[in-house]
Each structure stands twice: as C-alpha cells, then as structure tokens.
Amino acid sequence: MKKRVRRELLVYLGMVAPALVIYLFIVAYPVVYSVLLSFSDFNPNRGGVWNFVGFRHYETMLADSNFWYALKNNMIVVGISVFGQIPIGFMLAYILFRKMVKARIFFQTIVFLPHFLSTIVIGIMWKRLFQADGPVSRLIQMITGDPTAQFELMLYPETVMIPIGFALIWIYTGLYMIIFLANLQKIDENLMEAAKIDGATESQIFLKVIVPILAGTILISTILAIAGSLRGFDLIFSITTQGLQRNNAMVLPIFMYQTAFQNYTNEMRFAYGAAISNAIVVISLILILFSRLLSRKRDF
Amino acid sequence: MGTNTNTSRVRRNGGSMKSTRQWIAPVTAALLVFLVGVTGCQKAEVETAAVKQVVVKTMAYGDNSNQEGINWVRIVNAFEKANPDINIDYEMLYDEAYHQKVVARLAAGDVPDLAYMGADARWGAPWKEAGQQFDHTDYIDSDFYDFSLIPAMGPDGEIYEIPLGTSNITTVLYMNEKLVKSLGFSRPETYQDMVAMVPAAKKAGIEVVSIDGADGWAWGSCYMSAVVARMSGDPQWVSKAVAGENKFTDTVMVDSLSMISRMVDDGVISSKSVLVDYGGNIAAYNNEKALFMVQGQWVAGSIENPEVSENTIMMAWPRLPGEKPATAGSVAAAIQVGYGLTQKGASDPEVRDAALKFLRYFYSEPETTQRLRDGAIVAPILKGYEVPDDLPTIVKRKVDLAQTAMSTDVIDAFLSGDANDALNTGMQKIANGSATAKEVAKQVESLVQR
DSSP, X not given: OOHHHHHHHHHHHHHXXXXXXXXXXXXXXXXXXXXXXXXXXXXXXXXXXXXXXXXXXXXXXXXXXXXXXXXXXXXXXXHHIIIIIHHHHHHHHHHHHTXXXXXXXXXXXXXXXXGGSOHHHHHXXXXXXXXXXXXXXXXXXXXXXXXXXXXXXXXXXXXXXXXXXXXXXXXXXXXXXXXXXXXXXXXXXXXXXXXHHTTOOHHHIIIIIIHHHTHHHHHHHHHHHHHHHHHOOHHHHHHSOTXXXXXXXXXHHHHHHHHHHHOTTOTTHHHHHHXXXXXXXXXXXXXXXXXXXXXXXXXX | OHHHHHHHHHHHHHHHHHHHHHHHHHHHHHHHHHHHHHHHHHHHHHHHHHSOOEEEEEEEEOOTTSHHHHHHHHHHHHHHHHOTTEEEEEEEEOHHHHHHHHHHHHHTTOOOSEEEEOSSTTTTHHHHHTTOBOOOTTTSOTTTBOGGGSOOOSTTOOOOSEESSSOEEOOEEEEEHHHHHHTTOOOOSBHHHHHHHHHHHHHHTOEEEEEOTTSHHHIIIIIIHHHHHHHHSOTTHHHHHHTTSSOTTSHHHHHHHHHHHHHHHHTSBOGXXXXXXXXXXXXXXXXXXEEEEEEOGGGGGGOOOHHHHHTEEEEOOOBOTTOOGGGTXXXXXXXXXXXXXXXXXXXXXXHHHXXXXXXXXXXXXXXXXXXXXXXXXXSOOBTTOOOOTTOOHHHHHHHXXXXXXXXXXXXXXXXXXXXXXXXXXXXXXXXXXXXXXXXHHHHHHHHHHO
C-alpha cells in the first residue's frame, strides 16, 4: 500500500471510528444483548450465570393470549397509521398544494402543531378529555340530555382503540402532511398544467399524475408508520390509566414492559421481555419487507 | 489572458477569504464554549478540592409540586449547607415513574446508596430481588428511633428501611361530615345507612362514595383489602391465601368481590368510578362532589379545601352485610415506606455514615412534626416524641383511627405480578359489569397457582 493511500485510510478511519464506536455501543450492543438474553434464564437484577434455555421464552410468548391480544392492537395501530394518517396527510397536503383553501400557512401550522408537543403531554391531555364527567362526557350529556352519560369506550376491549386511533391521527397526520407537501412542491407544475390542457379533471390529476410521482414518498411514509406503530409506547401508556384501560389497550411494547419490569412473580421476566422485544423487531421487518414487495409489484 | 488569470486568482483568494470568514465564526464560538467549560470545571475542581465531599447517590420520592417533594428539596438544601462535606446527589421521581426507574436502575447495575423503599411485595420486591436490602438494626440509634414502633421486615426481624411513620392505613373512608349532615344524615353505622343516603345524594347531584376506580391498584389497596378481612373475620386472610392456606375462589373472596357489584347496584359507588383517576377522586371530594372518599391515609394532606378538611372524619367502613364480628371496624394497613440504605451504600463506611447522618436529619423531630402536620404520616417512630397539641383536626382524627382500628393485611403487600394485576383489573370489570365475582376469583386463583 502506498504511503499516501495508507495515510488517507488512517484519516478515514480516524473520522469514522468515533461515530462507529458510539453506534456499536449504543445501538448494536443492546440489540445483541437482547437477542442473547432472550435465549437465556438470566435476570440482571439478581446477577448470577447465564444458562441457555433455547426457544423457551418464544414458545411461552406464542402460547400467551396476551401476546396475541397485544399484537392485534398493534395491527390496529398499524392500520390506523397506514390507512388513516398517511391518506389524510396526503389529502391535506394536496389541498394546501393546490391552494384549495385560503390561509394555507394557518392550516398547515394547526395540523402540524400536535407534533411539537410531547407525546406524554398529549396522552395526559386526551386522558383528561375522556375521564368521568370530562369534556367528552359533558358533550355526550348535552347531546343526549342524560346527565349520567359517560364516555365509556376506554373501558371495553372492543372499543378502546377507537379513541386511541383518533388521538393517533390527530398527532401524526401533520407529520405526513409536511412530508407530502415538501415532495409535492418539488413537482414541476407544468406537468399538471399539461394534464389540465389535455382535459384531465382534478381527481385524474391526483390519481394519474401526483400519486405515481409520489409513490416513493408513500412507501417511505408507510415504512415510517409501521416502524413507529410497532414501537409506540408513550401515547398509549399515558392516555390510559393503570389497570383495565391499559390492559384493554395493550400493545406489544406495553406487554413487554409489564412483563419485564412489573411481573416480579416471573424470575425470568427480563429474558421473556427481551424475547417479546425481539418479536417486535421481527414483526416490523416482516411488515416493512411486505410493503416493499407490494410496492415493487405495483412498479412504485 | 494575464488579466483573466489575475482575476481568477483574486476570485480564488476572495473565495478563500470568504470561506475563512465562514468557518472562523463557528470555530471561535466553539473555542469560547470550550474555554468557558474548562474554566468552569477548574473552578468546580478548586471548590471541590477545598472541601472533600462524600457523595450519597439517592433515589428520592416526590415531585416539585407536592409537599413531599418540596420538603425533600428543602431538607437536602439545608442539610448540605450545614454539612458541606456531604453531597446528597438525588434523583426525585413520583408514582409510576419512580417504580419504573427503580427496576431500570437495578437491572442496569446503577444502584443508589440511599433510596425511598418499602419492605413488601410492591415497594420492597425489586430491592429484595436485587439483594440490595440492608439491615439497619445495628446502625440506627435506639435512643433516637423507637424500635418498638418499627415492625420487623425480614425473617429475623431485620429493618430494611426507616419508616416515615407507624402503620400506613390504606383503606380509609373519608367522610365530609358537614355535607352528610346537610342531607339530613349522620355518621353511618352500617352499610344500609349508606344506601339510605343514595336518593338524597342523587337529588343533590353528588356521589355517595368516590373512589379512583380508573386506577387498578386503588381497588386492591384501598377497598378490597378492608372488605376481604371483614368478610373472612381473619386479619391475615390475604397473606394466608398467598401462602396457599386459603384460596381466592373461596366463598369469602367471591362474596367480597360481589360487594363491588352490590355497591354499584345500590348506587353507593357509581359505575362511572372506573373512569375516575387518583387526582379526579381527590378533586371530587375537595369540591364537595362526594359524601365519602375511599383512599389511603396519605391523602389527608391533599384535602386542600380548608372547610372540607376541617369537616372530614377519617373512619373505617361501617358494618358490611355478611361481615364477621372478629374484624369489625378494621382497616387494612401496611408497613410505612421510608428511606433506607442499600447494600451498595452500606458497603462503603464513609457513604454509610454520611447517609445515616442525613437520615437522622431527615427524621429529626421538626421534620417529623412537619410530616405529621402535612398529613403524610399517621404517627412518628421517634423515641419520646410528644405529639403537638396544635395539629390540624384531620391529623388528630387520623391518629384516633390508627389507635382504635384493628389492622389487617393489605393485598398488594403480599400479592404481586400477574395475579395482583388480574385481581385489580377484575374488580374494575365487576364495577362496570363486564365480569362476575366468580370469574375474577377463578382467574386470580389460577394465576396464584401458576
């Protein structure tokens, strides 16, 4: 190796190494640790030795009805994100881009505003809205004329995801709107003008011109939505109260948290929790691969 | 050509000067930040060098908006001023955030030297599991603390933490006596007396009994712990059930759980209570929206409406239908939580001595009196402590209750994990009509057996 090349390599390594070391320590190490832990009986609180237990925790997880219930709720969140936040965000961005409303900056700011707030604060705020005799209950009482009426959707497993879904759309739609708006602004307006001259309607312009151009953005947004939905913990944790509501709205990260950090009766709870967290990663990857596959088939 | 060359050279030089200007500002700023940092560090080092400090890493309980947290900050500041050689390096958290962080810190090996802790299944479990419980018996002054008021916390009478006060009553029925009288009633002697209040309370647009039923733990700690002891006539029914001597499917437990649906059907507890959280419960009572409130003794200090506080009677549940005479008028009480050294903190004599010195300051008579006045404790554990005559009325009533009522097991002091969660959630389901007492009892027993 030439002296100059060697020196350049050293400079390159010197520049990359600090970031690489930090990355390996902060990201790679916990991931590897989590995978190893999930195949062991180790409890970090107790210390002691690691014993290999094979797939025992994964088998327990698959036999646990709570896992499937949490997964179902997670899929609902994914559905809300992919089929709720993204289309609404896209539509809003298109309305703003095509100047279909006045005071565009105002609407843009209002829709994006929730994204500036802490998710915990948002969760607590929505919890207050849904509480006994809270604003939503008062509204129901006013409409129905029944002073005892309450907003009870949070109390039942069949309905709990409806108000949560509403809150999720309220928070994250603004983000997708901004992403789509930024990409829409890069489109050459002549394309749309040409389509218009050729007699295309507004909906045809949207479906035949805009959507295909933004297919890549839709895919990226879908991946972001899936990943965000599966690791979502903070909003659901803070919007629910401890006990019935949280159990009704249990998603995989909350199931993992309750298993690993609260169930003292299970001595291997950390290892079991690690297995659940690894399952979350695997499910995320499967969904992302599926969405990529789908996009390829549609020539996105 | 020459001109062109010169021009391009000038441009290059100009560009170079421009780019120099571009990077010189951020570099100067970074240099300034660095210099300020270095100077600051040097100053800190000089200050530290003057007084060698013993650092006591502490996990404190409270937040900046409640009395517990405000007092903690004040006490630490005063202590550090009086003892510049000791640094109480604390992290203060409250409620669920505290419990989460304890587990996370212990699992990560980041063990504090001193911490707010308990000795039961809820407050003591993580410390016990991590092997961090330390027996204080030989290290605390028996002339200062009254050992007869500190219950045994381990199999050999160990003291793992210094309780803030004597027993922690969790099943208090707070009664707004003035409000009850305004509806033409008096202190209830039986459950039926409470049922009789329902029509008048409904007419007045207020609840009879308010409970933070949206919080699962409130049903177990603050309600069912009292009911099951009453129905069984055995103060230790819960601990015996956890030990396998009783079953959660026994008639006693099923009848106790059935009391929830009975109370909801009778209108004594509202079905909407499962939507009321801790803060909402206290607010409802403070705002005279309920005749009674179910909570623990620690809430006495949160009744901030002076008129309500003055007119509050702290009592045990009145006689329940089907209750046994042996436990009549009883309340559930657990060992009070407090501060304790960990094994890690105790392993370093310097840290241990500094922490014990701080604890003596923290539990000093003036601070204990303040805690008593704030309504945070039932009674002090200090030797020869004389209760001041000018305590708030509500505090005197709390002491009366503690001195007269029989104490029984608190459920989550013995039952933990999935089984406790299933019981708490199950009670919420009974209250909103989505589960029966038998179903809940069966599920809890199966989880205890597992």
